[in-house]
Amino acid sequence: MAEAVQTLSIENEGAVRTLCLDRPEVLNAFNNDLLAALGKAVRDAEKDKTVRCLVITGAGRAFSSGQDLADVADRYKSDTPLELGSHIRERYNPIIAKLRAIEKPVIASVNGVAAGAGCSLALACDLRIAGESASFIEAFINVGLVPDSGSTFFLPRLIGPARAFEMAITGRKVKADEALRIGLVHHVVPDAELAVQTREQAERLASLPTKAIGLTKRAMNAAWTADIEGQIDYEAMLQTTAGQTKDHREGVTAFLEKRTPKFKGE
Numbered sequence: 001m002a003e004a005v006q007t008l009s010i011e012n013e014g015a016v017r018t019l020c021l022d023r024p025e026v027l028n029a030f031n032n033d034l035l036a037a038l039g040k041a042v043r044d045a046e047k048d049k050t051v052r053c054l055v056i057t058g059a060g061r062a063f064s065s066g067q068d069l070a071d072v073a074d075r076y077k078s079d080t081p082l083e084l085g086s087h088i089r090e091r092y093n094p095i096i097a098k099l100r101a102i103e104k105p106v107i108a109s110v111n112g113v114a115a116g117a118g119c120s121l122a123l124a125c126d127l128r129i130a131g132e133s134a135s136f137i138e139a140f141i142n143v144g145l146v147p148d149s150g151s152t153f154f155l156p157r158l159i160g161p162a163r164a165f166e167m168a169i170t171g172r173k174v175k176a177d178e179a180l181r182i183g184l185v186h187h188v189v190p191d192a193e194l195a196v197q198t199r200e201q202a203e204r205l206a207s208l209p210t211k212a213i214g215l216t217k218r219a220m221n222a223a224w225t226a227d228i229e230g231q232i233d234y235e236a237m238l239q240t241t242a243g244q245t246k247d248h249r250e251g252v253t254a255f256l257e258k259r260t261p262k263f264k265g266e
């Protein structure tokens, strides 16, 4: 029996779990094994209470080049019309939806090119920290496809519809400095410092009141399609939940006692 090839490496450091897309020879393109491993790893991180921040990064010189085009080459050997939607629905969409639903902060540590669904994956994360050599390519158009895996949802909301449309229909490379300027990433750091700075940021986030971060994420996800009355009522409801956490009590108590709070994510 053929030995399974590792496509994703998983590392724990304290409350931070790092998922590293690990197919560097194809710039971490997604084959079905990698997509399955990534989906499982995100679900596992959601369930594991010891994980309070998730980091996604890539091995080698890329974050991810999107769908592995060589892996699906057989499709193109006949004239049978393709049905790509089911592949997207079954293998990509659950991961993207889970990254938005997981009530823990998720950082994309973008160490190189993020193209196609690799770009979408980075956009679905809560924070994007890019190395100086990182770049973002809505590469779908270069192979005659539409942006998928959430790109048409996240990109206009992050950088505005005009810029998003231009990126999507040109498939041009947006380098890290431009990405920072247009709000596509939160920070750009020297490549050599990316791992350390990501870890520092992840540790900071992991020490915060995790449930409040999760509820904030829930509120902001809802705000994308809400009206003001509905949203402020939803905030009030979530505040009831946040108010019942141990971390809320700890935060107020620490403030009144003039000491640094010790949040436990409870």
Ligand code: T3D
Pocket: 025, 026, 027, 029, 065, 066, 067, 068, 069, 070, 071, 072, 084, 087, 088, 113, 115, 116, 117, 118, 137, 139, 140, 142, 143, 145, 148
């Ligand atoms: O089911 C469906 O098909 C629908 C799903 C759609 C989702 C999508 O993600 S569609 C978009 C798919 N991705 C792309 O079209 C990007 C293709 N790659 C590139 O355009 C370029 O590789 C990059 C701009 C990302 C990087 O360029 P560069 O010059 O830095 O590297 P390179 O030389 O092109 O790539 C290095 C190697 O990785 C090379 O292999 P080799 O020649 O060394 O043996 C290349 O073939 C391989 N590689 C890169 N991207 C992919 C890939 N192999 C398979 N699939 C890839 N996506």
